Amino acid sequence: MVVLTKQAIEHFPIVKNSCKSPSFFNDVPVIDLSKPDSKNLIVKACEEFGFFKVINHNVPMEFIITLESEAIKFFSSPLSEKLKAGPADPFGYGNKKIGQNGDIGWVEYILLSTNSEFNYQKFASILGVNPETIRAAVNDYVSAVKKVSCDILEMLAEGLNINPKNVFSKLLMDEKSDSVFRLNHYPPCPAIEEFTGKNLIGFGEHTDPQIISVLRSNNTSGLQILLTNGHWISVPPDPSSFFINVGDSLQVMTNGRFKSVKHRVLANSVKSRLSMIYFGGPPLTEKIAPLPSLMEGKDSLYKEFTWFEYKKSTYTIRLADNRLVLFEKSLRRHDVYNLNS
Numbered sequence: 001m002v003v004l005t006k007q008a009i010e011h012f013p014i015v016k017n018s019c020k021s022p023s024f025f026n027d028v029p030v031i032d033l034s035k036p037d038s039k040n041l042i043v044k045a046c047e048e049f050g051f052f053k054v055i056n057h058n059v060p061m062e063f064i065i066t067l068e069s070e071a072i073k074f075f076s077s078p079l080s081e082k083l084k085a086g087p088a089d090p091f092g093y094g095n096k097k098i099g100q101n102g103d104i105g106w107v108e109y110i111l112l113s114t115n116s117e118f119n120y121q122k123f124a125s126i127l128g129v130n131p132e133t134i135r136a137a138v139n140d141y142v143s144a145v146k147k148v149s150c151d152i153l154e155m156l157a158e159g160l161n162i163n164p165k166n167v168f169s170k171l172l173m174d175e176k177s178d179s180v181f182r183l184n185h186y187p188p189c190p191a192i193e194e195f196t197g198k199n200l201i202g203f204g205e206h207t208d209p210q211i212i213s214v215l216r217s218n219n220t221s222g223l224q225i226l227l228t229n230g231h232w233i234s235v236p237p238d239p240s241s242f243f244i245n246v247g248d249s250l251q252v253m254t255n256g257r258f259k260s261v262k263h264r265v266l267a268n269s270v271k272s273r274l275s276m277i278y279f280g281g282p283p284l285t286e287k288i289a290p291l292p293s294l295m296e297g298k299d300s301l302y303k304e305f306t307w308f309e310y311k312k313s314t315y316t317i318r319l320a321d322n323r324l325v326l327f328e329k330s331l332r333r334h335d336v337y338n339l340n341s
């Protein structure tokens with residue numbers, strides 16, 4: 001993935017109409033989790049951007065560093081070794097190919113399910129370590145960010161005056177919660193500027209389908225979110241904080257009050273980016289529908305569906321497609337076609 005020819009790069013998605021130095025989003029809402037009055041700020045950030053940053057999260061830096069260094073070792077291994085942990089179907093090692101429907105990006109990754117036994121043996125043998133070492137590093141990190149997610153979801157419920165406050169968090173706490181964990185590595189790509197002067201897409205634009213996503217990255221920029229004014233804006237990296245995305249399911253449960261944020265990652269021409277993302281999802285059988293207390297006498301904007309149905313539909317379409325529109329009540333077939341084409 002290091003030496004690139006002009007022909008090779010031509011197959012990769014680039015950002016059309018981009019200026020080389022995108023503007024930074026210096027007003028990312030910052031939520032201090034140690035302050036009990038943060039709940040109203042979380043609600044505001046979810047309504048305004050569907051995105052915010054959390055500080056004072058209590059996740060031990062040791063868990064972050066340990067997992068990050070195992071990930072760096074893994075991604076630094078020879079490609080022939082890494083491929084033994086793939087292909088991602090959807091779980092496992094993936095390289096450039098995202099999902100099963102033709103999306104590609106300047107990224108390699110490991111995707112794993114947090115509730116089913118993962119084949120750590122494959123990773124451990126590539127790293128030459130005991131599978132227990134990897135399992136423990138992933139479990140420590142994932143348990144800690146799951147706790148952060150639940151704390152945030154409970155503050156959200158309080159901010160929305162919903163009782164009981166675990167309406168959202170209980171879905172992640174359920175032993176059948178269908179949550180996913182992802183390690184993304186974006187190698188630097190010097191050739192892109194040389195050949196095109198444009199930005200190369202690492203991970204194409206999309207919304208996350210689950211309830212909540214918790215992202216931590218190293219100090220390399222690349223993440224961008226789409227503001228409601230239609231502008232893409234770069235999020236300044238902050239390795240000691242977490243970035244939180246509202247997912248499609250939370251948008252539905254709040255009957256559209258919170259917006260699931262569109263985001264993407266641009267590859268960097270000089271530095272490599274490493275991110276770890278926990279996607280908190282409900283059990284497969286869970287009905288995803290607006291909470292009655294948030295309906296305020298209005299109709300649901302969405303048809304009834306289970307997380308299984310939503311996920312199944314997600315996996316049949318492309319990354320950038322608007323998945324939620326397929327479950328909106330008012331749209332006719334040709335509107336769906338126009339929106340997705």
Ligand SMILES: C=C1C[C@]23C[C@@]1(O)CC[C@H]2[C@@]12CC[C@H](O)[C@@](C)(C(=O)O1)[C@H]2[C@@H]3C(=O)O
Binds near residue numbers: 111180182208319
């Ligand atoms: C192209 C795809 C990859 C994805 C499944 C999908 O068909 C559309 C949604 C994608 C996404 C985006 C957020 C998460 O990274 C992810 C794990 C998810 O749940 O939905 C990925 C899926 C994936 O990479 O398998």
Ligand SMILES: O=C(O)CCC(=O)C(=O)O
Binds near residue numbers: 182264275277
């Ligand atoms: O790698 C990142 O920083 C974000 C990736 C992402 O949005 C995803 O994996 O869903």
Ligand SMILES: [Fe+2]
Binds near residue numbers: 206207208263
């Ligand atoms: Fe995402």
